[in-house]
Every structure is written in structure tokens, then in C-alpha cells.
Amino acid sequence: MNGTRLRSTELARSKGETGELTVPGRSRGLLDVLERRFLLRLIVRKELRVRYRGSALGMAWSYVKPAIQFVVYFVALGVFLQLRDSIPDYAVYLFSGIVVMNFFGEGFSNATRSIVWNAPLINKIYLPRELFPVASLYVSAVHFFPQLVVLLVAAVIGGWQPRPTELLAGLLGFVIVAVLALGLGLLFGAANVYFRDAENFVDLIVMVATWASPVLYTWGRVQQAVPDWLFVVYQLNPLTSAVELFHYAFWYGGTGRPELMPDGYAPIPDHLWAFAGGALGISILVLLIGQTVFRRLEGRFAQEL
Amino acid sequence: MTTYIDVSGISKRFTLRHNRSLKELTVAMVRKKDLSDTFLALDDVSFEVKEGESVALLGFNGSGKSTLLKLISGVLRPDTGSVRTRGRVAGLIEVGAGFHPDLTGRENVYLNGAILGMSESQIDAAFDEIVAFSEIERFIDTEVKFYSSGMFLRLAFSVAVHSDPEVFLVDEILAVGDEPFQKKCLARIKELKAEGRTLVIVSHDLDMVARLCERGILLEKGVMTMDDSATKIVESMRG
Numbered sequence: 001m002n003g004t005r006l007r008s009t010e011l012a013r014s015k016g017e018t019g020e021l022t023v024p025g026r027s028r029g030l031l032d033v034l035e036r037r038f039l040l041r042l043i044v045r046k047e048l049r050v051r052y053r054g055s056a057l058g059m060a061w062s063y064v065k066p067a068i069q070f071v072v073y074f075v076a077l078g079v080f081l082q083l084r085d086s087i088p089d090y091a092v093y094l095f096s097g098i099v100v101m102n103f104f105g106e107g108f109s110n111a112t113r114s115i116v117w118n119a120p121l122i123n124k125i126y127l128p129r130e131l132f133p134v135a136s137l138y139v140s141a142v143h144f145f146p147q148l149v150v151l152l153v154a155a156v157i158g159g160w161q162p163r164p165t166e167l168l169a170g171l172l173g174f175v176i177v178a179v180l181a182l183g184l185g186l187l188f189g190a191a192n193v194y195f196r197d198a199e200n201f202v203d204l205i206v207m208v209a210t211w212a213s214p215v216l217y218t219w220g221r222v223q224q225a226v227p228d229w230l231f232v233v234y235q236l237n238p239l240t241s242a243v244e245l246f247h248y249a250f251w252y253g254g255t256g257r258p259e260l261m262p263d264g265y266a267p268i269p270d271h272l273w274a275f276a277g278g279a280l281g282i283s284i285l286v287l288l289i290g291q292t293v294f295r296r297l298e299g300r301f302a303q304e305l
Numbered sequence: 306m307t308t309y310i311d312v313s314g315i316s317k318r319f320t321l322r323h324n325r326s327l328k329e330l331t332v333a334m335v336r337k338k339d340l341s342d343t344f345l346a347l348d349d350v351s352f353e354v355k356e357g358e359s360v361a362l363l364g365f366n367g368s369g370k371s372t373l374l375k376l377i378s379g380v381l382r383p384d385t386g387s388v389r390t391r392g393r394v395a396g397l398i399e400v401g402a403g404f405h406p407d408l409t410g411r412e413n414v415y416l417n418g419a420i421l422g423m424s425e426s427q428i429d430a431a432f433d434e435i436v437a438f439s440e441i442e443r444f445i446d447t448e449v450k451f452y453s454s455g456m457f458l459r460l461a462f463s464v465a466v467h468s469d470p471e472v473f474l475v476d477e478i479l480a481v482g483d484e485p486f487q488k489k490c491l492a493r494i495k496e497l498k499a500e501g502r503t504l505v506i507v508s509h510d511l512d513m514v515a516r517l518c519e520r521g522i523l524l525e526k527g528v529m530t531m532d533d534s535a536t537k538i539v540e541s542m543r544g
Binding site for chain 2: 024025026036038120122127300303
């Protein structure tokens, strides 16, 4: 009886709050996700739980995979192709780029698939649909942090002594990648409902992205090989900026900050901050476009899935 | 009396076949064949539901009842016309839609409660009542995949009826569990009614809805043909 009375008073209270007639199924997009943080947290916990069900290593897999990937690249490129001779502290250089690309790749491709994966829910109950791409990005951030810890340990062993501006660069790099991955994830996630080709296309983008940013090699090699205008395009890629910001944050401080590297190029490209600002701008623009397209298409999600 | 659901002139058309492969699209273009094979699920339906009313949506299979519920809950959007609702609307459109087999009963209660729009403190407060209602106390920390289908539905229904919305949309869920549990569910729905909540119910159990709802709306092939007392409509459906 007590329970019933409690519910009735709650009902009366919420009646007071919910004055107007509203159109159901209209959301304010990402703003609604902020309001439902509790649900977001539960969805993230569910995803992590489901990802590692019945696996003995569990979350340790998020260390094992990048570790193996790192060893393969390091042996092939650092040792066989002798990149470690021209780039000081090549292991840390390589890994700071790899963690950026892993975060981007996982966040983007899972956000793209999230709408289709959650079809049973989207078909039956109305929720702000942006919850699912945001949750995917959140999960990839959870996977990013153990890798960052490994990177920091490696950097410290290599004699890393960061300056505050350098750490700030790392934070900015993370924000750029998160915003870009979410924007692209919303865009391609919405398209994926209509054409499942989108997710294959995304896999392609992610594969190319690793090679289209200075993860495995240095920016100087690109400047040397391509015309000036193409090099500007290369630097306008927000991922290039994010990777360079990470190099500046976690690698540069451990190299003794030399003027020039053995290959004759500066370790950090000129105009790092200008291009970083541009990268942030481009990422925000992508997010706005992604959100707009998502909202345009989401009205028909339930009937298309 | 305040209006809680306002449906005015809504229509909904579905495309039946989806040919999306490049080959099919090209073939269709060459032959100039129209790919869209559509079907009108709802045709110019209008009605209002006032505070505390309980309405049965009646009609045979394929008459558009579930589509109408999905439009009211916001899962689908109407092609023409408008739907407006007041307060929080909980669609028990398919009980257990938000359940995940790899989570325990307890985790699923929280996840599903949050999906239905409850806050953390609301779920904390209602948790014991939810579990007690479902009668599966012993298994609440077991993963849901090990539940029998009856246990699963009990827990899902229990979360849904404790989710405390102003408007309940109920689609064919009263076929849950064994007879004692069904009776309990009915009693709970009557309790919700007595609390002054607005209910919209879809069911093929005509006797049950006639007992539960005062008002009925009859749909025939997407067209609203009657809006009368539930008992009268059930009589007319039985011819």
C-alpha cells in the first residue's frame, strides 16, 4: 500500500512537470544523451561485459592486441627497414601513433555498426538513438586508457620529461580524435541502416587512415615525396594533427628535443598548433554534419531495420 | 479532462520489398520497373485519449494496431498527420526488448528500467518490489540466458509495470506466464488504472480487454471503423 501511495505522489509530481503535449520520437540529438547519462553508463557496462563474455583473459585482450601489433610493426619497420636508426626512440614514436589510430579505428567502426547491432531495441522502444554511437565511442575510450598507460610507462623508461604544453597537446589530440570518430560514426552509422555497404567502406577508411598519417614514418618523408599543395592537404587531415600532437606529448620529451633528426628533418612539423586548431575545427564540422544527417535519417530507422 | 494522447489524421505507408543490391537496382532501372511496392498500414486515423482512460485497440491480424502503438511511442513517425503525447510514455511494445542474455537478472532490471526512462534512484527504490513481483528472487543474480522463458517474461513484465509512466502502451503481453501470474498481471494493470494512469492495450484476448477497458477502437485494414465501448466492439467483431 505504501508503495502504491509513493507512486501516486510521484505521478502527481511528474504531472506538474510535464505540462504540454509533445510530439513523441523527436529528440534534441546529442543533448538528450547528456541527459541520460545513467542509461549511457549501463549500456557501456553491458557492451564491455558482452565483449569479454566467456573469455579467460577478459579486458587483458585490450593490451594483448596492441602489444602484438606494436611488436610486428617494430620488427618489420624499425629493425628490418632500419627506421629506428633515423628516428630516435622509435618504439615510443610508433606506439604513440598506434594508440591514436586504434582509438579512432575502434570508435569509428563500432559507432558505425552500433545502430544495426541494436536494431531489436530501436525497433521497439524509443530512445535517443545517438546513445548507441556515443556508447561505442565510450567503450573505445575505455580500451584506449590501458594502452595510454603502457605508452606512458614506455615513455618514462625512455627518459621522458614532459612539459605542460606538451601534455596539453596530448589532451587536444584525444579530443580531436574523439570528436572526429563520433561525427563520422553518426554519419556512417545512419547510412549503414540503409546500405550495409557503409560498414565495409568504413573498414577501408580505417585501414587507409593508419598509412595516411605519420604513424609508421615521419612527416618529413611525405614533404619530400609530394608537391607542396598535397602536403598541405596531408596536414589538414585531422588524424595527422592528432598523431603529431601525440608525438609532441609523449615522444618528443624523451628524445632530448633535438633541432633535427638524423634524417635531416625537424622532429615536430612547423605550425603544429595552427594545424591542430584547424583539425579541431574540421572535426567539429564533421560532428555537426554527422549529427544533422543522423537526425534527418533517424525517423525511418525503425522501419528500415 | 486533460488529453494525454492526441492522434490526428495519421497515415503510415510501408515499403514491402527492398531491393538494394547494385544488380537489382540496375535491372529495375533498365526495365523501368517501379521497385516500390507499398502498403498502407494506417489510413487517416484520428482520436484522443483523456487522462485515466483505458482504451483497447481492436482488430484482426494486420489491421495496423501495433503500427499505431509504435507511432504513439515515437518509434515510428507518421507520414501525414500528427501524434502528440503528454508526460512519459512507456511502451510495453514487446516485453524484454531491452534484455540482454549475458547480463544477470539484477543488471537487466537496471538496464531495462533505465531504457524505460527510470532514474537510478527510482530503480533503487522499486528494485525489491520488482523482484518480489516477478517471484524469481533466487535467480536474480543468475545470467538471464539460463532463465526459463516464463521466468524471463515475468521479470521483464515486472520491470515494465513498475516503470511509473503516465501513459502505458501494452501490446499483447498478457499472455505471460502461468495462470496465477497472469491473474497477478491483470490485477496489477487494474491497479495502474485505479491510480489514474492512461492505458492503451492491444490484445487478441477479447474477453479480457472487454473487462479491462471501457473504450475500444476498432481498426480494419488500417482504417478506424468504430470508436465505442469495448464491449460493443467485441460483440460486433464476433458478429
